[in-house]
Amino acid sequence: xxxxxxxxxxxxxxxxxxxxxGLGVLVWRFSPRCDPGFIEYRMLVKTDxxxxxxxxxxxxxxxxxxxxxxIAVFRNGKIERFPKGTQNLEPxxxxxxAAGAAWYTDTPKRAISRISPDGSIRSFSLSTPIVNLxxxxxxxxxxxxxxxxxxxxxTQLQHGVFMRxxxxxxxATPYGIAVDTxxxxxxxxxxEDKLARISSDSEVTKLDVPTHSSGxxxxxxxxxxxxxxxxxxxxxxxRFGEGRFTEFMxxxxxxxxxxxAAAPDGSVWFTELSAGRLGRxxxxxxxxxxxxxxxxxxxxxxxxxxxxxxxxxLAGGWGCCPRSQHRLHEPQASAxxxxxxxxxxxxxxxxxxxxxxxxxxxxxxxxxxxxLSQVRxxxxxxxxxxxxxxxxxxxxxxxxxxxxxxRMSFPxxxxxxxxxxxxxxxxxxxxxxxxxxxxxLGLVCVxxxxxxx
Numbered sequence: 001x002x003x004x005x006x007x008x009x010x011x012x013x014x015x016x017x018x019x020x021x022g023l024g025v026l027v028w029r030f031s032p033r034c035d036p037g038f039i040e041y042r043m044l045v046k047t048d049x050x051x052x053x054x055x056x057x058x059x060x061x062x063x064x065x066x067x068x069x070x071i072a073v074f075r076n077g078k079i080e081r082f083p084k085g086t087q088n089l090e091p092x093x094x095x096x097x098a099a100g101a102a103w104y105t106d107t108p109k110r111a112i113s114r115i116s117p118d119g120s121i122r123s124f125s126l127s128t129p130i131v132n133l134x135x136x137x138x139x140x141x142x143x144x145x146x147x148x149x150x151x152x153x154x155t156q157l158q159h160g161v162f163m164r165x166x167x168x169x170x171x172a173t174p175y176g177i178a179v180d181t182x183x184x185x186x187x188x189x190x191x192e193d194k195l196a197r198i199s200s201d202s203e204v205t206k207l208d209v210p211t212h213s214s215g216x217x218x219x220x221x222x223x224x225x226x227x228x229x230x231x232x233x234x235x236x237x238x239r240f241g242e243g244r245f246t247e248f249m250x251x252x253x254x255x256x257x258x259x260x261a262a263a264p265d266g267s268v269w270f271t272e273l274s275a276g277r278l279g280r281x282x283x284x285x286x287x288x289x290x291x292x293x294x295x296x297x298x299x300x301x302x303x304x305x306x307x308x309x310x311x312x313x314l315a316g317g318w319g320c321c322p323r324s325q326h327r328l329h330e331p332q333a334s335a336x337x338x339x340x341x342x343x344x345x346x347x348x349x350x351x352x353x354x355x356x357x358x359x360x361x362x363x364x365x366x367x368x369x370x371x372l373s374q375v376r377x378x379x380x381x382x383x384x385x386x387x388x389x390x391x392x393x394x395x396x397x398x399x400x401x402x403x404x405x406x407r408m409s410f411p412x413x414x415x416x417x418x419x420x421x422x423x424x425x426x427x428x429x430x431x432x433x434x435x436x437x438x439x440x441l442g443l444v445c446v447x448x449x450x451x452x453x
Contacts, residue, residue: 038292040437041074044081048072050438052094052135053259053302053445054102060117061445062102063300063438064091071104071115074438082119085109093136093146093177103144105133112136112144112157124157134175135218137185145185147174154187154198165204167196176219176229176260186227188216195219195229195240209238210245218260220268228268230257237270237281250279251286259301271298291439302445 043050049066056062060075066088072081086108093105101116110131111123126148134147143158152172156163167174173191180186185198193212197205209216215233222228226241235255237248250257256274263269267282276296278289291298438445 038439040292040439041079042437044079051091051300053300054094054096055302055304056096056100058100059304060100062094062096064088064094064104066091082115084121093133095136095138097138097142103136103138105136105146107131107133112146124160135177137177137179139179139183140181141183145177145179147177147187149173154185154196165198165202167204168192176217178219178221180221180225186219186221188219188229190216210247217258220260220262222262222266223264228260228262230260230270232257237268248281252288258299261301261303263303264305269301269303271301273297273299
């Protein structure tokens with residue numbers, strides 16, 4: 001009896017191939033990319049947490065280190081670490097001048113300090129007994145500007161003299177600082193949901209942002225003069241230009257944007273602390289890059305503006321790519337299309353020139369001082385990474401019996417890492433960190449904070 005021979009349909013094999021290929025394309029098209037251009041550099045000390053970043057004109061990348069008594073620079077393919085004599089406490093402010101020296105906020109020392117390329121440090125003492133400082137920027141004329149939460153001011157340091165510009169009441173909470181090519185200074189006021197603009201003649205103008213309680217953070221000015229800023233709680237990137245505000249939603253929900261940098265080609269790079277990604281906004285479209293490590297907590301970002309595209313470097317884990325290799329494969333856009341949530345014309349709500357001056361005699365040594373627990377933190381991720389507590393123990397300046405403010409009981413990046421993984425669990429002591437790294441995509445540097453085990 002002859003056997004029946006079963007013939008497979010001719011169309012089945014090619015149909016299967018097409019189906020598998022289609023699924024592969026969909027996964028590749030709509031998933032965040034981990035770009036092969038990322039290169040990581042391990043910190044020299046396991047407990048070091050790189051925090052703020054700035055790139056010098058020669059390509060050297062300076063960065064501050066939380067949980068450490070040092071500041072460091074990446075150059076000639078290696079990290080150099082310089083002891084500075086005091087333990088860092090939220091070293092959020094950092095900028096580089098034309099000579100390649102780095103200026104940074106030194107909260108325990110109650111000073112603004114300058115470290116030259118050879119490692120020598122000079123410090124300028126602040127007059128207040130307690131300081132709480134935000135970001136720092138260096139203007140084209142060499143003046144150093146920084147946010148001073150303690151005095152609710154944006155302060156200029158030039159030729160050894162501090163000039164203070166009041167930007168509101170004690171609850172204004174200035175944080176982000178940026179200076180455009182014309183010398184105009186921009187700042188974010190977290191407590192007032194406003195941007196502050198300080199003109200060259202010291203006139204202060206304040207503008208309301210469209211979203212209330214948006215959690216204003218970092219700020220940057222691009223080459224066209226447009227102002228970009230982060231809205232952490234609103235999960236948006238804001239832009240102010242041509243007399244109006246525009247907001248762009250970040251595709252990943254609750255991404256936790258913490259740092260912002262504008263590139264020469266018009267792109268805006270930002271970190272997503274909770275999502276562990278690097279984001280780019282260009283021509284109204286957001287592209288997200290998945291970092292090499294799933295437990296990354298990117299906290300800081302900067303761009304090398306000596307290149308046309310501006311290559312990002314991340315901090316919090318640290319990695320880079322040589323300048324000659326910055327032309328990378330262009331990933332596809334995220335599946336979620338960014339939307340313009342708000343377009344609103346701006347109007348000035350307050351104008352007043354309020355400069356005050358004080359001398360800034362340089363100091364060379366100073367005992368370590370930590371902020372009192374009552375002082376309100378200026379970092380924008382505090383509200384997102386620490387539980388809100390009600391305090392009745394202090395006698396506040398406000399006419400009320402209770403003051404609600406975010407508190408942080410251990411270093412910033414550790415708290416950010418813990419809370420990004422387990423919101424609301426900040427009452428337990430921090431775990432020991434895994435080694436931190438710095439990452440780089442082309443020439444965009446990113447501090448990618450370590451995770452805690």
